Amino acid sequence: MHPTLDRLANTDFPPIQRNALTTLQVNLGYLCNLSCLHCHVNAGPTRKELMDKATVDQLFEFIDQQSIETLDLTGGAPEMNPHFEYVVTEAVKRGLTVINRCNLTILEEPGYEHIAEFLAKNKVQIVASLPCYSSDNVDAQRGNGVFDKSITALQKLNALGYGKELELSLVYNPQGAQLPPEQASLEKEYKQHLFDNFGIVFSGLLTITNMPIKRFGSTLISKRSFDEYMDLLKTSYQSINLDNLMCKSILSVDWQGYVYDCDFNQMLELPAGIASSKKHISACLTLDFNQQPITIADHCYGCTAGSGSSCGGALT
Numbered sequence: 001m002h003p004t005l006d007r008l009a010n011t012d013f014p015p016i017q018r019n020a021l022t023t024l025q026v027n028l029g030y031l032c033n034l035s036c037l038h039c040h041v042n043a044g045p046t047r048k049e050l051m052d053k054a055t056v057d058q059l060f061e062f063i064d065q066q067s068i069e070t071l072d073l074t075g076g077a078p079e080m081n082p083h084f085e086y087v088v089t090e091a092v093k094r095g096l097t098v099i100n101r102c103n104l105t106i107l108e109e110p111g112y113e114h115i116a117e118f119l120a121k122n123k124v125q126i127v128a129s130l131p132c133y134s135s136d137n138v139d140a141q142r143g144n145g146v147f148d149k150s151i152t153a154l155q156k157l158n159a160l161g162y163g164k165e166l167e168l169s170l171v172y173n174p175q176g177a178q179l180p181p182e183q184a185s186l187e188k189e190y191k192q193h194l195f196d197n198f199g200i201v202f203s204g205l206l207t208i209t210n211m212p213i214k215r216f217g218s219t220l221i222s223k224r225s226f227d228e229y230m231d232l233l234k235t236s237y238q239s240i241n242l243d244n245l246m247c248k249s250i251l252s253v254d255w256q257g258y259v260y261d262c263d264f265n266q267m268l269e270l271p272a273g274i275a276s277s278k279k280h281i282s283a284c285l286t287l288d289f290n291q292q293p294i295t296i297a298d299h300c301y302g303c304t305a306g307s308g309s310s311c312g313g314a315l316t
């Protein structure tokens, strides 16, 4: 894979600072039942990296000290971490909002059939990737049979109240080097198609811009279109998105407990702006993140292009 950081590090992106820290986004590990072509962490069934119980307990020490409101769980498939149910239960005990970034198919795998009910019982919000509403495109990106399994899982979630009284968001990202279409109109299309064809309902669609890093960035380099994509991101810059960047209120934590300003910076191994080198969450218990600098590079233009982009979808 081609590295991208050397092409991104020298940046003219405006300096940015944090606001109050409200959300901890935690990568529970790289183990996953799928191995999607576009996966930005190279997750898969043979990966061994998983957050251990000692690190999980350090997370909760941090959460208690810093009055965190939301815990956002990612992976891999977060449900495959052996401490997943403990993490959710501890978070719910503390009154946190819990978000689970779910690939849907895991809910259909042997040994994980009870997870959908567990999530519903704990009112965990689900954010599920469904890069298209057509089976050919989804299977091409994620593997054969993934679309059908995802539909079955969505129907199961609907039967438990998801998409109705429980929050169920779907995530769309473009197949190639374009910006996502307008979120509201694409959501309308998704809602109509999924309801008409499968009787599925969901709360909202989140459109996310592809970042010129990891596998997607490497593909751009191989196709000699990296510079062209960066030009698109830069010429589509909208300063109004700066106020709503996710890094203003999120702290990202890797499976070993090291902190970053966002998930993309974690993938590029760019340490959080509050520290000059990699910092462990256990060393951050009493730090005040408000007004601290955020580590930036040229990929940040992916968050400010057009309608903007974040783990919560478009920004404006």
Ligand code: SF4
Pocket (backbone or CB within 6 Å): 032, 033, 034, 035, 036, 038, 039, 040, 041, 042, 043, 044, 075, 076, 077, 103
């Ligand atoms: S489901 Fe998500 S984490 Fe798993 S391989 Fe696919 S993109 Fe990666």
Ligand code: SF4
Pocket (backbone or CB within 6 Å): 245, 246, 247, 248, 261, 262, 263, 264, 265, 294, 295, 296, 297, 299, 300, 301, 303
């Ligand atoms: S990539 Fe986006 S979220 Fe991450 S630091 Fe840059 S602007 Fe913030």
